Amino acid sequence: MFLQRTAIAAARRAAVSPVVKRSFSTSLVRLTTPPPSGANEGKVKKFQEIKTEEDLLPPGALPGTVPTDLEQATGLERLEILGKMEGVDIFDMKPLDASRKGTLDNPIIVKSFGDEQYAGCTGYPADSHVTIWLTMSRDRPIERCPECGNVLKMEYVGPQDDHHHDHHHGYEEPKTFADFVRPEYR
Structure with a gap:
């Protein structure tokens, strides 16, 4: 009885699934000239060299390549990545002191x-x-x-x-x- 049910179930599955599966095809794109070695080196500024907002714009990825986080990050995200590369935690993300209870005299x-x-x-x-x-x-x-x-x-x-906090506008x-x-x- 059990073998009979198994044979019927296998016949149903075989009737539903197609005999020829869909093929998988790929195409290959080849660069005609390889990128020069060191083309992207020297364009990434170090954390200490960041002075203005324009310094936080990345050089971008080479054509035909997938950009990394460092190559496409801008603004504060780029500053954070550059800081982590140098070992600097710019947002001070460590947890607060939980070894004691804060008081009014020692918060x-x-x-x-x-x-x-x-x-x-x-x-x-x-x-x-x-x-x-x-x-x-x-x-x-x-x-x-x-x-x-x-x-x-x-x-x-x-x-x-920053004098923004002084203007309460009557509030x-x-x-x-x-x-x-x-x-x-x-």
Whole structure:
């Protein structure tokens, strides 16, 4: 009985699948002149040589080749790749200090190039609660986790001549309970 079902199933599959499979064809494109050796060398600037935004434009790939990440990346992505090639972590992607709990007298420092920075607190000891995202700004650099009490402080390391944060256009930030805490209770 089992062999009979297997033979019927094999006959059905054979009737459905075509006898001649579709062929696979390729074409070969050959360069008439090989690229000169070292044609792309010397065009890639080193990390220390980057001074302006124009320095972050790549030389591009040779015609007929697939570009690498270094040959096609521009802007901040290119700066990051050049930095990694030199061993420099330009975005400071290492995790925050989780060996201690931040206090108001000794907070965990979070460096920022922008006017606002988000940091996730997972508690002390690490992973003792779900991630709670805290928002720090240049106007309010200190934030405290409502779950564990860990204190984070934003340290602005961006350009000092940026006057964009001074123009609030009549907007006043709403007050929170932290505005009404007496200094002696901190």
